[in-house]
Amino acid sequence: MPNNRNVYIADLKDKTGQEVTLSGWLYNSRSSGKIQFLIIRDGTGLCQCIIEKGKIPDKLFDDLKRLGRESSLTVTGTVRADERSVGGHELAVTDAKIISPTDSYPITPKSHGVDFLLKHRHLHMRSQRQWCIGKIRHTLIDAIRMFFNDNGFTLIDTPIFTSFAAEGEQTLFEADYFGTPMHLTQTGQLHLEAAAMSFGKVYCFGPTFRAEKSKTRRHLTEFWMVEPEIAFIDLDGLLELAENFVSFIVDRVMQKNRSRLQTLGVDLATLEKIKPPFYRLTYTDAADILTGDRTQKFLAEQLEQLKNQKQQTESKIAELEEKQKGRLKQWQKDKIAAELIELRTDLAETDTKIENNPKHAKLASEFRWGKDLGGSDETIISQMHDKPVFVTHYPGEAKAFYMKADRKETKVVLNFDLLAPAGFGEIIGGSVREDDYDLLVKRIAEYGLNAENYEWYLDLRKYGSVPHGGFGLGVERTIAWLTAEKHIRQCIAFPRLMDKIYI
C-alpha cells in the first residue's frame, strides 16, 4: 500500500486516480467566482490544483482565495491527467491546510530589474528559471564526477589556503592566516600534480577565487572549477580526454533535463551536435584566420545582419507606437507597452553589437603573433564554428610559467583552450606541464616568482618526473553555455561579483 500522505509533484504521474496530499508553496493562483486554480510548487515541480466551491468548506474556500503567493500549505485531492495543466497532471482538491500565509511577496510574475532580483536572490531562487538552472547545475556536477569516477580517476581535495600564485599574482585574494599573509586558491593544479605522481589519474573539484577586475557577464570572483590531472599524457591525449568529457557531460545534462532546458528556451538540436571530434586549431591557425579575409568578410556579413535586425526592430517599434495611439482596451495597451520594453532592450543590445563589430574587426585585423587571444578574438573564432573549438600551441610568453615548451617550436607551449561554439567563448584551459627540472627553474625565475615557494613543486621533477598534464573546466561558464543564459551570475546560487556581494 503506497503512502499517499506525503507525495511529491514529480511522482504524480504514477498516482492518477488516487487521493494524495502535497506539501508546498503557492506559486500563483487564479480564481473565478466558484472555481480556483492554485499552482503549487514543492521543489520537484509545479502542479495546478482545482478548487470548486462546495467541495470544501466555504471558509476555507475564501481563505485560499485570499492566500498570497509563496504561502506554504498542504493540499489533498484526487490526481487526474489533464493536458491543460502544467506538467500534465492536476489535483481535484478535497481538503487543504494553510501552514503559513504570506502577504505582499516582493517578487511578482511580471518583470524585475537585475539589481532587485540579486538583492532578493534568497527568494528569486524559488522562481522557475532559477530552479531549472539549479537542477541543471546539479546534474552537470553529478555528470562531471561520474565521468571521472568511471574512468579511473581519484578525487583529491586540494587546499583553499595557499602560499603561492599559480595564475598570476594580480588576481590573488589575500587572507590573514594567524598573522601570516596567505591567499585563496586560484587553482588546485600544482597540488594536483603532486597527487598525479601518486595516483596516476586524479581530479579536484571545488571553489576557486580570482580577484580579477573584470565586470563582465563571464566573470565571478568565486567560481567552481573541476580540474583533472593525468600522469603520462601528451597534448593529443588531453584533447581527446577533454572532448570526450565535454561530450559526456553535455549528453548527460540533456538526458536528465529535457523539459527544463525547454522551459529555459534552449535549442536542443545545437546541443545534440556536441560529439567528438571537436575542431582543432593551433594558435597560429587562429591568428591566420583572424587576420585573413574570411574573418573580415564574416564580420562584414554579421554587421549587415545586425543592421537589418536593427531596422526590423525599429520598424516594429514604430508600428507599435503608432498602434498605441489608437483606441484600445487597457489590457491591449499594456501588452503593447510590455512588448515595447522588450523591443527597446533588444534594440540597445543590437546597437552595442553594431558598435562593437568594427572594433572587433579592427582588433582581429591588427592581431599580431605573440599576443594572447582577446575576448573578442575568441568570440569571433567560436562564432565561426558550430561545435567546440580547441586552440592549441600559444606563445609561451603570454601563458603561465608551468606550461611545457614545445621541444621543436620552442616559442610555443603545449597548451589548449576550448571555446564553446556560437560565440560563447572559453570554458576550458589546459596544458601539458613542464617536466624538465632546469627549464622549470628558468621559467620560475623569468616570471619573477619566489623560487622558495616552489621547492616542493620542483621536487616532482627531481623524483621520477614524467610527461603529464591536465585542464580546468569552469562550471558556471559551462552552465551559462548550456542554458543559453546571458550572464554567469544566474548560474550559481549566490554569486560573488567583482564589486558586490549581495547576500
Next chain:
RNA sequence: UCCCCGAUAGCUCAACUGGUAGAGCGAGCGGCUGUUAACCGCUAGGUUGUAGGUUCGAGUCCUACUCGGGGAGCCA
C-alpha cells in the same frame, strides 16, 4: 582602471521641444465555473537617487556626488 547609458509609486515603465506626475503588476474590496504572467470594476499608494545651480516655473537643462546596468582590458 577606462568608455557609454540609466535612476520617477513596493515592482516594471510612461510623461512631445521646461508648464497641475500617469499606467499596469503587486496590495485591499467586489464580480465571474476551466484559468494559463486569466479577466472586469473600485480604493489606497509619490519631497521624481543626494546636494547645489539656471528659470516666473525643473522629473525634464547645468555641475558634483552616490548607486546601478552595459561594454573594453584580463581570464575558467
